[in-house]
Amino acid sequence: VCGGIVAQHTLNLALKVFPADAVVLCTGGFENIYARYAGASTGYAVAQAYLQGATFANPEFVQFEETKPMWSLGGLWVDDNHQTSIPGLFAAGGCAARYHGASALMPNVPLAVVHGGECAGASAVEWVQGREVRGHALSASLVKEAERVQEYEQDKFFAMSGYENPHKLKQELGELLQTHAGVTRQQRSLEAALEKIVSLRDRFWQSGILDHARWANQELVFMRQLSRELELAHILVAAALKREESRGMHQRSDHPERNDTTWKCLTKVTYDEEKPVFDFRERISDA
Amino acid sequence: MKTEREVHLKVRRQESPDDLSSWEEFRVTVPPSQTVMELLQRLKLKPITADGLPTTPVVFDASCTSAMCGACAMLINGRVRMACTTLVDMIKEPIILEPLRSFPVVRDLMVDRDAMFEALKNMRLWTEIDGWSDAGSGPRKTPAQQEWSAMLSRCTMCGCCCEASPQYHARSPFVGPHVMAHVARCNREPNGVIDKTKRLTALMQPGGLADSDEGCSDVCPQKIPLDRVTAGLNWEVTAFSVRRFFHG
Numbered sequence: 001v002c003g004g005i006v007a008q009h010t011l012n013l014a015l016k017v018f019p020a021d022a023v024v025l026c027t028g029g030f031e032n033i034y035a036r037y038a039g040a041s042t043g044y045a046v047a048q049a050y051l052q053g054a055t056f057a058n059p060e061f062v063q064f065e066e067t068k069p070m071w072s073l074g075g076l077w078v079d080d081n082h083q084t085s086i087p088g089l090f091a092a093g094g095c096a097a098r099y100h101g102a103s104a105l106m107p108n109v110p111l112a113v114v115h116g117g118e119c120a121g122a123s124a125v126e127w128v129q130g131r132e133v134r135g136h137a138l139s140a141s142l143v144k145e146a147e148r149v150q151e152y153e154q155d156k157f158f159a160m161s162g163y164e165n166p167h168k169l170k171q172e173l174g175e176l177l178q179t180h181a182g183v184t185r186q187q188r189s190l191e192a193a194l195e196k197i198v199s200l201r202d203r204f205w206q207s208g209i210l211d212h213a214r215w216a217n218q219e220l221v222f223m224r225q226l227s228r229e230l231e232l233a234h235i236l237v238a239a240a241l242k243r244e245e246s247r248g249m250h251q252r253s254d255h256p257e258r259n260d261t262t263w264k265c266l267t268k269v270t271y272d273e274e275k276p277v278f279d280f281r282e283r284i285s286d287a
Numbered sequence: 288m289k290t291e292r293e294v295h296l297k298v299r300r301q302e303s304p305d306d307l308s309s310w311e312e313f314r315v316t317v318p319p320s321q322t323v324m325e326l327l328q329r330l331k332l333k334p335i336t337a338d339g340l341p342t343t344p345v346v347f348d349a350s351c352t353s354a355m356c357g358a359c360a361m362l363i364n365g366r367v368r369m370a371c372t373t374l375v376d377m378i379k380e381p382i383i384l385e386p387l388r389s390f391p392v393v394r395d396l397m398v399d400r401d402a403m404f405e406a407l408k409n410m411r412l413w414t415e416i417d418g419w420s421d422a423g424s425g426p427r428k429t430p431a432q433q434e435w436s437a438m439l440s441r442c443t444m445c446g447c448c449c450e451a452s453p454q455y456h457a458r459s460p461f462v463g464p465h466v467m468a469h470v471a472r473c474n475r476e477p478n479g480v481i482d483k484t485k486r487l488t489a490l491m492q493p494g495g496l497a498d499s500d501e502g503c504s505d506v507c508p509q510k511i512p513l514d515r516v517t518a519g520l521n522w523e524v525t526a527f528s529v530r531r532f533f534h535g
Contacts, residue, residue, distance in 0.1 A: 011393060167331040167344075210334055211343040215303045216394035218346050 002088035003138040006150050011216050015150050019138035021131060022088050022124040025049065026117065029072035029094035031062065033229045033236075035174030037069045046076055046095045047228035050235075055085040055279075056269040057097035059232065060239035063104050064183050064249060071109060073100040077268055082120035083127070085270075090124050092116035097266075101284070102248025157209055157223045164207035166219075170226050173200055173233055181237055184251045190241040197237060201230045235276050239267045242278060291318050294326065295337075295381040298345050300395050308392070312337040317375055323382065324349055324359055324370040345384075346395040354508060357445030361386060361396050367450040369508050389449045389456060400446050406462040409492075411485050412469050414478045426477035439472035439516070441509040448503040448513055460494025464503040467517045474523070487527045496521060 004019040030043025050056045058074030075097040076084045082098070084091050092113070099112040180193035204227060211219035245259040246252050268279040294315050301308040314337050315329055324347075331344040348358040352371050359370040362385040364378055375382065390398035428436070448464040449455040455463055470486050473479035490496060497517045504513040 165332055167328075171332070210331070213302070213343065213394075216346055216397060219344060 002086050003142065004146075006146050008150070008154075008221075010218075010221060013154075013214055013217060013220065015147055015154070017138075017143045017146050019143060021128040022090060024082075024090040024092060024120050024124050025076070025084075025095050026091075026093045026120075027095045029075060030229070030232050031069040031072050033173065033177060033233050034062075034069045035171065035178045041094060042225045042229060043072070043095070043232055044225050044228050046091075047232050049076055049084065049086070049089065049091075050269075051228070051231060051271050053086060053271065054089060056235060058101075058239070058267050059235045059269060060181075060237075060243055060267060061100070061102045061248065061250065062181075062236075063100075063109075071104070073097065073102070073104055074267075077266070078120075080119075081123035081126075082116055083123060088127060090120040090127075092120035096120075102250050153224075154220065157220055157227075158212060160205070160207060160209045160223070162206035162208045164203055166204070166207040166210070166223060166226055169200055169204055169207060170222075170229070173197070173226075173229065176200075177233060177236070181240055183249060184253055185240055186253045187241065187244075188254075190237055194234070194237045194241060197230065197234050201234070204230060231271075235269050238276055239269060239278065242280075243267065291316050294375055296326065296330070297381045297383045298395070299383075299385040300345065301386070301392050303394060304391055304399075311342060312381070319376060321375050322371055323363055323368075323373045323375060323378075323384070324352060326375055326382070327370065327384075346393075346397050348397050355443065357443030357447075357508070360445040360447050360450070360508075362388070362450070367447045367506050369445065369447075372508065387446055387450045389452075390446060398446070400444065403444050403446060403449065403463055403465060406466050407469055409462075410466060410470055410473075410489050411482050412473050414476075415482070428477060432475065432477075435475060436472050439468045439511060442468050442511060443509060445508060447506045447508060451502045451506040452497070454498055461497070462494050464497055464513050464517065467497060467513060467520050468511050471516045471520055474520075484527065487524050490520065490524050491528060496524065 002020075002023050004017060005023055006015060006017050008015050025045055027045035028041030028043070030041060030046060031037045032042040046056075055077040056074065057077035059072075061073035063070045063073055071094060075095045076091040078084055078091050078096045078098050082090050082092050082096060084096075093116055094113070096116055098116065099108065104112075176193055176196055180189045209219055209223055211217050240250075243250075243263060244252065244255045245263045246256050247258055247263065263280075264284050265280045266282040266284065268282060270277045270279070294317050296313040296315055298311050298313065299308050300311050313330060313335075315326055315333075317326055317329060321329075327345055327347055334342050334344045336342050347361065347370065349371070350356040350358045352359075354369055354372045357369070360367060361370055362368075362383075363370065363373050364383050365385075367387065370384075384396060386392045386396045387398045390400050390402065393399050442465055444465060446465075452461070452464050454461045470490065474483045474486060503517075504511065504515075507513060
């Protein structure tokens, strides 16, 4: 069950826990992981929710516009009420996957955003009213614990003193996705990309943080984002590799046909320390 | 085809609001037709000064990278511009980057533009509604009205006009030229007219009126004709104050 969020002030770097009976994520997509993107969201929040157990849906689908990724079409899996797989955590807008499949018509995107928000807000209120324990029922020890986890991670980032430049890694990741996970994809190149992402993840921990300041440190924020972007890139490529068909605007040159018998389904991914767990059982109805 | 070249860059840096600023020089290799923002991003790949000393990446605000959000306004060679639309090839070297002078510096090129938003709060830029009920569809606007509001609503709160205005500085009560665009828009909205007199009264307070535009409209990245808007509002305030004098 979701009991609130931990947020960090980007100027004084203070960490703060916001206990809550329900949380609605409206944090946008993750198209920024590509090298040439038109959006500006890095997807830290969705990736964090995914790492903490929320199911991700359709990570492989990205809307392209003249080779620039416009929006990520996938996001956190949500039900009809816009609740994610974690009770009490809701998602709407670019960070939720509900209305778009493998491509989206431009006017449908704001429509989905507006409807999603309307739906998620009402559902969150309903969820809170239906609960027995209310009024931020998060114990003080849990609050402390949540804060400590983030502090620990922050210290880890500050202690990173490797030789690699993290911005170079980000550039490599972006170019990698741009070439291998663009409009046209292919098994062999996706496999190569997946391997590269795994090595990028290792190299990330051999990189060094470029700024140790405790005030307005954009590098710390960048390190946080990059660590999560690598996770998202991983499931994006892994899912693209699994989906052996061409659908919407996504072309698999080795599987040029659309295959409704096997692949008319959602790609659901859940985090596991070993490797992501895929589930293709949720079919898309014809209605 | 032109190839990569080395660009000489000078940045005014400041650790925190309380620190003194100092200059740092860089030599950055860039391909042709790059923007100043791309130059700054490239600097992160190799944060080393012209003297060969490692340093921290330059802190600057950026979001959309495509001239829609207004976050990256800064002084480029002494002129206020958006880093995301200024091409490196089109400006003189050394390229000198400084934070906006009209606002407190947060760090390096990042400034605190809260004052711009605070100024808007006093201007009643909203429509009062009493309770929630289905009031049917809203009033219709003529195409001319629509164009007028659309033009004024392009303001991104980048702060370029404040920077260009000699009237806007730390010791001046002036609310800022951007406020005029927002007030002018609300005053002509079919629903906004209701509070028009309240807005004009607010503008009559110290710091409410702009003396002249002094190039504010020239620097506006969104091409809002602030000179015309300000002149129009000043007339309205004058007429309103005369009316108020005679009729109370």
